[in-house]
Amino acid sequence: MKIATWNVAGIRARLPNLIKWLKNEQPDIVCLQETKIVNELFPRSMIEGLGYSIACSGQKSFNGVAILAKKSPDETITKLPGDENDEQARFVEAVFSLNKTILRVVSLYCPNGNPTESAKFPYKLNWMERLYQYAKSNLNHEEMLILAGDFNVIPSPVDARYPQQWVKDALFLPQTRQSFFKLCNLGFVDAIRASTDDPSYTFWDFQSGAWAKNNGIRIDHVMLSPRASDILKGTSIQKDLRGWEKPSDHVPVWVHLDLDF
């Protein structure tokens, strides 16, 4: 089976590209971020027409995540535990019962955290700590768990074309990277980094000709629990979508698993 994560930067603006891409690539599961739409207005019909179930957690204007899948999930969760008052739609989980196994998939949109002197940075770090606690408690089940999405974390200098540009940015500060590595130290595998040493980016800013200059960063990640990393077959970053008409500033990240879906 193949699973992809893609920050679409507005699902309504990206719908033609999303539909074309789904038809071309036939993913089994897709984790979307920055849908920027309430659940009631989610553009269901064309996506369902291609054979996908939809689990979404959205809000007006900002954030919003979804999971599209060729099977219907047995269970859906739309809140990251740890803060009852958190109204931001950044987490959706879908649980799939497969032949003798369970696959748990999360589409997540970690806060950006800039500017770092504002409340946004502690909110980011707190959200990442909540994700860590969630991941840790789920590992006890020894299921296949996939955390896929826009982490807004540049893990290492190799993950930026110009790392010195990011040293004071919330995406690359030591506290942010430590929080990401804490997740890795639970046993989660960064699927792209496990598969290749090549520098490869998932985001290029719309501004300043970042795409033309390949001034990119790798911030969209697929993290595999030990049971899931055991069946990792391969990965890719679908850079060509950044060159399409009306692109998102992010491109899809793909993971292939040795698993029937």
Added chain:
DNA sequence: ATGCCGGGTACGACCCGA
């Protein structure tokens, strides 16, 4: 460093992203 682009909201400029 800021906000050069792009989306959303709403219809005139704002906020937000990374």
